Amino acid sequence: MNAAALLPSLNLRFVAIWRRNFLVWRKLAIPSVLGNLADPMIYMLGLGYGLGRLLPEVGGVSYISFIAAGTVCYSTMNSATFEALYSGFSRMHVQRTWDAIMNAPVDLDDVLLGELVWAASKSFLSGMAILLVAWIIGLIASPLALWVLPLVFLTGLTFAAMGLIVTALAPSYDFFLYYFTLFVTPMGLLSGVFFPGDQLPAVLQTVAAVLPLSHAVDLVRPLLLGHRPEAVVAHLAILTAYLVVSYPIAVALTRRRLLK
Amino acid sequence: MASLRVTGLRKRYGTMEVVAGVSFEIKRGECFGLLGPNGAGKTTTLRCVLGLTGPVSGEIRLCGLPVPARAREARMRVGIVPQVDNLDPDFTVAENLLVYGRYFGLADAAIRGRIAGLLEFAGLAGRADANMRDLSGGMKRRLTLARALINDPELLVLDEPTTGLDPQARHLIWERLKALPQRGVTVLLTTHFMDEAERLCHRLAIMDHGRLIAEGTPRDLIARHIEPQVVEVYGEDAAGWARENASRLSSRFEVTGETVFCYLADSDPLLAHLDEQRGLRYLHRPANLEDVFLKLTGRELRD
Numbered sequence: 001m002n003a004a005a006l007l008p009s010l011n012l013r014f015v016a017i018w019r020r021n022f023l024v025w026r027k028l029a030i031p032s033v034l035g036n037l038a039d040p041m042i043y044m045l046g047l048g049y050g051l052g053r054l055l056p057e058v059g060g061v062s063y064i065s066f067i068a069a070g071t072v073c074y075s076t077m078n079s080a081t082f083e084a085l086y087s088g089f090s091r092m093h094v095q096r097t098w099d100a101i102m103n104a105p106v107d108l109d110d111v112l113l114g115e116l117v118w119a120a121s122k123s124f125l126s127g128m129a130i131l132l133v134a135w136i137i138g139l140i141a142s143p144l145a146l147w148v149l150p151l152v153f154l155t156g157l158t159f160a161a162m163g164l165i166v167t168a169l170a171p172s173y174d175f176f177l178y179y180f181t182l183f184v185t186p187m188g189l190l191s192g193v194f195f196p197g198d199q200l201p202a203v204l205q206t207v208a209a210v211l212p213l214s215h216a217v218d219l220v221r222p223l224l225l226g227h228r229p230e231a232v233v234a235h236l237a238i239l240t241a242y243l244v245v246s247y248p249i250a251v252a253l254t255r256r257r258l259l260k
Numbered sequence: 261m262a263s264l265r266v267t268g269l270r271k272r273y274g275t276m277e278v279v280a281g282v283s284f285e286i287k288r289g290e291c292f293g294l295l296g297p298n299g300a301g302k303t304t305t306l307r308c309v310l311g312l313t314g315p316v317s318g319e320i321r322l323c324g325l326p327v328p329a330r331a332r333e334a335r336m337r338v339g340i341v342p343q344v345d346n347l348d349p350d351f352t353v354a355e356n357l358l359v360y361g362r363y364f365g366l367a368d369a370a371i372r373g374r375i376a377g378l379l380e381f382a383g384l385a386g387r388a389d390a391n392m393r394d395l396s397g398g399m400k401r402r403l404t405l406a407r408a409l410i411n412d413p414e415l416l417v418l419d420e421p422t423t424g425l426d427p428q429a430r431h432l433i434w435e436r437l438k439a440l441p442q443r444g445v446t447v448l449l450t451t452h453f454m455d456e457a458e459r460l461c462h463r464l465a466i467m468d469h470g471r472l473i474a475e476g477t478p479r480d481l482i483a484r485h486i487e488p489q490v491v492e493v494y495g496e497d498a499a500g501w502a503r504e505n506a507s508r509l510s511s512r513f514e515v516t517g518e519t520v521f522c523y524l525a526d527s528d529p530l531l532a533h534l535d536e537q538r539g540l541r542y543l544h545r546p547a548n549l550e551d552v553f554l555k556l557t558g559r560e561l562r563d
Contacts, residue, residue, distance in 0.1 A: 016362040023359065024350045096346035102312060103340040104363035104411075105332045259313055260273070 008251040009109040017101060017114025018121070021087075025122065036122075037129045040075035044068060044130065047194065059196045061225060068134040069221035070193030072127050072148065073155060077213055080123035080156040081184055084163025085176045088115050092167065098258070108258060112164060112251050119163065120156030127152035134224065141226025148223050154236075155216040158243040162212075164250035168257055192217045212242045261324065263288050263415045263446035264309065269318035271301075271308055278304045280470035281318075286463075288414070291437070291447040293457040293464035295553060297562040301470040302450040303343065306419055309448075310335060323414050336364065339408030343419040345400055347392055353379065353403055354388040357410055364411045374410060381439075382406035383432060398429025405436060416440060418449040422456060434459055454550040468557045478549050485552045487511055487523040491530055494519050495540040509533055516559055523547065 025032060048064030058066040091097040098111050131148060134140055166179045190204055191197070191214035197205060208214045215235040222229040229235065264286045271279040279301045286292040294302050307313040309320055311331020320327040322334040348356050354375055361371035379385050382402040387395075395403065401421065408416060421437070422430040430453075437460055440447055451457055457464050458478045465475040474481055482488075491510070493501065495518065502520040506513040509530040510522035522530060527544060534542050 013365075016359075016365075019362060020348070020359045023355065024348070027350060095349060096342075096344055097348060099342065099344075100346040100348075100360070101363055103310070103335070103342065104360065105335040105365075106363050107332055 006248075006252065008112065008248055009107065010113060011107075011110055013106055013110040014113035014117060016106070017111055018118050020097075020101075021114070021118040022121075033129075036079055036126050037075075040071050040078070040126070040130055041133060044071040044133070059221075064137075065139050065225065066196075066221070067194060068130070068139045069224045070191075070217055072130045072134070072152065072224070073191075073213060073216040073220050074188055074193045075130050076123045076127035076152050076155045076216070077159045077184070077188075078123075079126035080119045080159040081163045081179075083119035083122050084115065084160045085167055085170070085179065086173065088119070088164060088167045089170055089173060089176075091115075092254075092258075093170075102258075108255055109251060112254060116157060116160050116164065116247060116250075119160035120153055123156035123159070124149075124153045127156070131224075140224055144223050144226055144228070148220050151216065151219055151223075154239055154243070155212075158212055158216075158239050158246070161243050161246035161250055165246055165253060168250055168253035187211050187213045190214065192221075210238075212239055215239050261288055262286060262321070263290075263323060264448065265319075265321045266305075266309060267319040269305065269308055269316060269320065271304055271313070271316045278470055279308065279316075282467070282470070282472055283318075284465055284472065284475065286415075286446055286448055288446055289441050289444050291441050291449070291460050291462050293461035294448065294450045294467055295452065295454070295457055295464055296450075296467035297452065297557050299562055300467045300557075302467055303419055305467070306417060306448075306450065310338065310340065310417065336411065337414045339411060339413035339416045341401075341404050341408045341416070341418040341421050343423070345404065347400055347403060347407070349392045351392070352388065353384060353390050353392075353395070356392075356403060357407055360407045361410045366411065371410065374412075378406040378409055381409070381436065383436070396429075398425050398432065401425060401429065401433060402436070405433070413445065415446045415448065418447070420450055420452070422451070422453065430456070454548065454553055458549045466553060466556055473556050474552070481552050482547055482549060486547045486555055487525055488547055489524050489527040490545050490547050490551055491522040491524070491527055491534070492519055492543045492545075493522065493534065493540055494542065497539060501537065501540060505533065514559070521551075523551070 044067055048067045052063030055063045101111055102108060128149070131145070166176065170176060190200065190208040191211055192208070193213070197208050197214060200208065215238045219229045219232065219235045262285045267283045269279050269282040270277065282305055294305065296302050308316045309322060309327065311328040311334065314328050322331070323337040325334040327334055348359065351359060357375050357378060358368065358371050375388065379388060382405055384399060384402055384406065392400070422433050425433065434456065437447060449460065461478060463475070463477055464481070465472045467473070474485060476484065495501070498518050498520045499515050502513060502515050506520055506522055510524040512523040514521045524530060531544060534540060
């Protein structure tokens with residue numbers, strides 16, 4: 001096998017898989033939207049107004065303004081991760097949907113690309129809903145915030161790709177708890193979602209600097225507050241690096257699992 | 261032209277050779293059965309043939325195309341009924357077909373045009389909007405069959421198509437499958453129901469331990485591998501009776517528990533003898549494919 005064959009193939013056949021997932025989502029949209037959106041919204045508003053009343057200013061702005069950007073990113077991450085883990089695992093292992101699809105003239109790589117883009121699309125919707133609420137309650141300072149749209153999609157792709165690695169390795173749903181407890185939740189706390197990262201001890205700040213979520217937050221927060229983020233290229237490069245490294249690993253591991 | 265030609269196929273998992281040099285050919289419009297006990301390598305052979313696993317050695321040509329090199333293109337002309345139900349539980353009957361047709365790159369209008377005919381064929385007419393949870397096991401199986409025909413395939417591959425179905429549902433599936441070769445569809449099926457193989461297959465092969473150990477028409481296999489008559493003798497002392505008499509009165513016999521299977525060409529002397537025995541009952545019947553299967557693969561359990 002040559003080196004090129006080890007890399008994921010990228011083909012438009014993935015659209016049929018995306019459309020399949022979209023059709024399921026459309027049929028189950030109301031509970032799914034509620035679950036996906038209500039939860040982060042309650043956190044943002046509850047913490048933002050409740051805790052915010054006790055705080056004079058955080059990072060130079062009101063706490064609700066501060067936490068809005070964090071919630072956009074956090075919610076995008078959670079939504080992409082959930083989709084790639086739980087829903088992906090259902091389709092791969094429990095319902096055997098991927099098996100059915102691969103009996104058609106569609107390859108595993110097409111299925112995975114469909115899942116990747118789908119999870120990112122769904123997380124995009126979660127991020128957008130938070131953004132919309134933030135805009136309605138007057139937390140968005142300028143049209144610069146429109147740059148958050150592609151950023152949220154990229155963030156979704158990155159976390160979906162990382163999630164697909166976990167799914168490829170999972171023996172059962174229980175396995176996902178490790179990923180959430182050991183990685184996703186700590187990352188949420190270290191990445192400047194709920195409080196500024198500079199409050200952390202120096203060691204943890206160093207750890208935070210390599211976590212993908214902190215780079216998403218560092219880009220989205222200034223854009224919502226109406227100014228240009230610093231070190232845009234570096235942040236984008238790190239987010240993209242997580243994507244382009246994770247996705248081929250996810251594809252290789254899933255091939256090993258299903259095509260043996 | 262052959263719809264499928266397999267030459268010298270081998271596939272190993274670790275040190276286990278699951279398929280150990282299998283060759284066969286299926287002509288267009290033929291129904292070919294692959295029989296074998298659990299773990300014989302049937303499903304692995306199918307996975308290799310469809311290009312769903314690699315690496316393998318040997319040569320496979322599926323609908324004229326080399327596999328695995330052009331497996332995806334070859335599957336364009338193949339329909340598959342898998343062993344395990346994998347219909348989309350969130351979709352209706354019609355949505356299952358629509359979404360599956362899209363995987364073949366078919367336009368929605370073209371798929372919608374085929375749905376009514378396929379549902380009619382599968383005995384699901386009027387069920388287009390039914391949900392999966394409202395379908396019986398037999399109906400789901402028939403929907404899976406309809407789904408496998410969405411691309412009007414040249415070759416239909418079925419992995420144990422009637423396992424778990426009641427007799428009514430099995431007979432309905434058989435009727436549908438019999439109609440396919442007449443329309444020029446080639447059929448490859450695996451099964452361990454001998455009556456299924458005997459009814460449906462023009463030709464079949466018996467597989468065990470990764471190899472094909474016999475191949476031919478059902479009638480051929482019976483004539484070639486086994487005596488034409490079978491007398492099954494039952495009773496508490498059947499085994500004791502067999503020790504004394506069975507080798508004298510039959511050309512070959514097997515004892516399992518309280519049953520003796522006597523295989524023979526001329527059954528008259530044995531039947532006359534048995535009529536005089538007290539405490540023994542018997543069943544006299546022509547030899548069938550199951551006798552061949554058990555002779556060739558043994559009576560031990562395969563779990």
